[in-house]
Amino acid sequence: MNILNGNEAFSALMAGKNIMCRAAGELMEFDDLDQFPATVFAMPNYEFCIKIDFIELAGISFLKPFSIDELVADQEIYICENYSRITKCQFIPDRVEMRDAVISGFVQRDRENAANQIKAIQKALGIETEIYFQEIDYKELLAALATKNREPKKRETRKKTDVNLDVAKTVTPKGTESTDEPWGEAKNNTSEIVETHKPNSRPAFTVDEVAEIETDTDALLEKFTTQILNCTTTDAVLSIRPIFFANGHLDREHTQHLCKLTEEKLLELDPEQYAPKQIKNDHQIYIDALNVCSKVDEIETTLRGIESEGFSEDQLTEIEQAKQAKLAEFQEKVIAQANEEQYQKLLAELIERAQKAGSPKEANALYKYTVEWTEEQRKPLMSAITKRLNELNVDAPQVSEPPSLMVQIQTAPDLTALDALEIDVASRHPDIQPKLMGYVKTRRFELENGATQ
Template structure:
């Protein structure tokens, strides 16, 4: 599950995704967004995730299987076989048959949902067989690339040696060769640029940008360049939502005082939207400017009280401005002791909780922290094999 911050969650919600929320740092279940105040995106101390759709077949309800854009190399997956088996392993993007299984909807997120999906498929055929759970290393099933030998080499090769060579080639067909991992930053940037240009929906652009930081071969300037291309593409696809807003006109101190008093009187009088609509533009300009220069988070959050009679659409620009200021006042600080806590995790449950904390860290430190998670998981779980060595 990917943990989102307020900015990412708000962008995903604007793109039509269902968002869930919970208090950060507590191991409680995510809840629907309607259980939280409208300003939750602008408040610190909350974390978000995208709600995964559910599928129901013959009274069996399970989460929608993984799609390729949700998976990263080394992520745990559960492959539902056609022989009544569920195979746990780690995702390998270069393993073409595994990628096809994901596209075919045969790869689940956890064991419970894999079992429910398998039983649902059995119910469609009127069968009920026991499921077999296996833990494997998918690297051992990948076929190595066959290298062709030069014709001039070993001209005196005996017939028996030729037969042996042919038999060896038959055992390793080149139908599914391992794909070469691109490591040239310029070629990677060129590939990402092409993908950005081909996007026709905002959702596709938002999903693509999370791949930049996850790529271990790009420098910071490359990632910033790609993010700039993403912002330009978002403005092209939805200028009303993503185009920069005009700067706010400065107001005199007397005008600000009058606007503040008008807003307070409006709240006290409890008047309807007809009067609100006449004063909203001026009051909003004042509140936006005050949000931009707020000295503390409390001062920024207090501005929302002047909009209690506004509609959600009227309030949205102020909420965005408050959130921007809160991010400026409270930049994310990485927990320096997180690596120590990972190395000292007592069991898999504690390690799973720390892995959630890692996903909320800065993208540039996540790979190092995930290496520590994999190392500790291998120590706690004898079936875990992050290095892909055949057992």
């Protein structure tokens, strides 16, 4: 199971993979991602993995086989062969037959699931045979073949024959010798190396080319360097790589140097295919994580350790802008909540005063506190005032049908109530303000001169 960090897990999630998570260093099992906060990708001390789906065939379940993008060179794999055999070996990307097996869905993750996959196929086909297991160590046998090729050979003219490097150490059941070895040459119970000659997907090297094995490191480096530089096709470059890997006289630093030369040559011959992918830190992960934060302390947790991510100045600026925008959003929410709390407190106080008002004048005077309120905010107080006016035997509209502003002006009981209504006129549409102000002036004249309606 490959353990992923936050960036890798988020990229895999965006690519459509099912991601699981757990606390880093714990013995607990991985759990589904929905059990963790949305900011977990940017939080420290968590690790991730890709959830592998199960396949069911003929009533038998097994893990979904490997795909090419999951495998790296030398990774342990289990190949399901001929519906009756499992081959354990290392994955070698240059081997076409291995890549074909992966693409075809016949490369499993462990022996148990490989066996279950073969059993399911057998059951679906209505057959039942014994399943054999063999283990192949390519590196060990390639080294053995390289040593054998370095032994002195007689000078003689020989027909050029491709030497296939597919040699293998095979474990066959019941002490029998395997005769069908598509993945390499078998090493039987007597530990004898058997050479076979099979067509390869690309030319390897010939017996004449290895008749005299070089042992001098400098000479070998010069030879392979020349061969790589003189290649005119990518297949030719790729065919040289297994040769210098199998040579026992080159150290690790030498093979790394030659690998670098092959990569440069491949890039020269086919830039589109072999151009290195531009990989950069994805600062958008942090921006997305900030956008889903619900508290200030979550922002601090999300951005912890961001200095070590290697972001550019522009990327850090974008992250800071996202942080400030989120803080501003929190501030707006806090202000809105404070305003709402203040409104509810004042409303409760005014309703209580309305319920205790001893006269219509006292009840109507409460309107002046609602100048900056909306019509919706004012409704509960208006209902309380109207109810109290009814209790005081004042002719007022029913609660179910609040009086219009015009009616309130025409029935204003005193100048104080009229002043409050005049303020309310200013909040109405400009087109009707002149008409309402006319009613205000008329009612003011009536109240000042002691007239009644």
